[in-house]
Amino acid sequence: MALDLIDTNAGLRERLSTPRRTGTTIGFVPTMGALHAGHASLIGRARRDCGCIVVSIFVNPLQFDREDDLARYPRTLDADLDLCRALGADVVFSPTVQEMYPAPPRCTVDVGPLGDHLCGRFRPGHFRGVATVVLKLLQIVQPDAAYFGEKDAQQLAIVRRLVKDFNVPVTIVGVPTAREGDGLALSSRNQRLSREERELAPTLYRALRAAESSIAAGVTDAARIRRDATARIPADPRLKLEYLEVVTADDFQPLQQVDGDVVVAGALWVGDTRLIDNIRCEGLPNPGRDA
């Protein structure tokens, strides 16, 4: 079937009325466009699970804390449509800002302490904006399942919690991070990197792997894990570490001692481009705390 490009809420509801009536499962992949192989793995997973696939492409102003980042965010609609078509998506939903926010929103989602740390600390309002637009899109699309990348781990944790706290009738599926051969997590922002910056970019992943090794070796002191990991980041004026933290895997709260599953997450500026990544680690139960 042909790919339908739809830009209004009413048009989308109309398009989805038949699959909904006939009990066809609807799979939803929300994106900000500039699609890459990471998105392709989300769409591919949705395609395997569901009968009708909706991909949204919407660069959500509410989640940008910096005007310049919003302005510079890559927009590649034609290529995005080609990729969606090739992957067998049924609908691309690409609303205007006016359609999504006809007036400045009065009601927004307060994500509470889930948004206090990591990216939330450095991007004020970011997760409020993410949670609000995800809730809106889930109401517009009303999918059976929605697919999110584990690369944005804090976002995924917040979306899972949002759906649980508000009883939104949808299954949230997390999909493993897609990586380049050298470990760099795929991101739309990678397009902005110069050749030299691209070579430096896997630094973040290497630091996270170092943290993972420390944890696997039984190190439980979060400060030491952090120190060992950040030591892998070369002193280069083009690299600026924003954060690298060890947090609880379920609600992203900072830890002093590893005890059970954790996430090690970091944000690194490479030139003018901010990259994020994370690894989930199965921490050994801390014998000192168990005693």
Added chain:
Amino acid sequence: MALDLIDTNAGLRERLSTPRRTGTTIGFVPTMGALHAGHASLIGRARRDCGCIVVSIFVNPLQFDREDDLARYPRTLDADLDLCRALGADVVFSPTVQEMYPAPPRCTVDVGPLGDHLCGRFRPGHFRGVATVVLKLLQIVQPDAAYFGEKDAQQLAIVRRLVKDFNVPVTIVGVPTAREGDGLALSSRNQRLSREERELAPTLYRALRAAESSIAAGVTDAARIRRDATARIPADPRLKLEYLEVVTADDFQPLQQVDGDVVVAGALWVGDTRLIDNIRCEGLPNPGRDA
């Protein structure tokens, strides 16, 4: 058909799967129980509009700012079920607190400036609690239409805005306030009034009507309208006016000058019982401002 009493989200979804599949419209009346003729008019309106009527009865702890008010809130389930049956409701959904809040919610609805004034000023967190539980109930029930009393005018405005801002696919229907012969707005809290307090209770409505008369007579100065209205409240130690304000009809912001439609709203303590009421007034366009 018999009335079904259901206390789990899963049970309700199961019960509603058939009407949903067969395209029967679902009408929803959220309540905190202690049903009276005001609720009856909501249920009656829903019954006329829709094929399947769900009434929820849930005393939502998240919207109570005072423990004692929550503890003292009247609970009359058997009588409520009788009324729902008599009115032809199909389902009463009466979940436990544990079912609605298996864990303290992390994500809640921030209602922004809509909750800053009137009741929001005196009941911190109240409208966050209301908006959060209404959003949850709308997700669980997924009704075509939901019915709210105009007596809780600020709540109704917030619910309308919530649904719009989050694109929740439901029609919100406001139903006029039901009143006793002497003007007292029906409320579950009226049950708490002693005979003497009951006689004093219509004072609030009389004050609001005085404000309405002033506005109809062309008074535009909100302070003067307020003064004329509050003068109607007798100096009685059992009466304590919490607020009486003139606000914009669309978003409940305070006004200095009446210019177009407004709401005059008040909260009056009668003994230990807090009563609220409001009147919507069609203000004359202010010639001074038009000039």
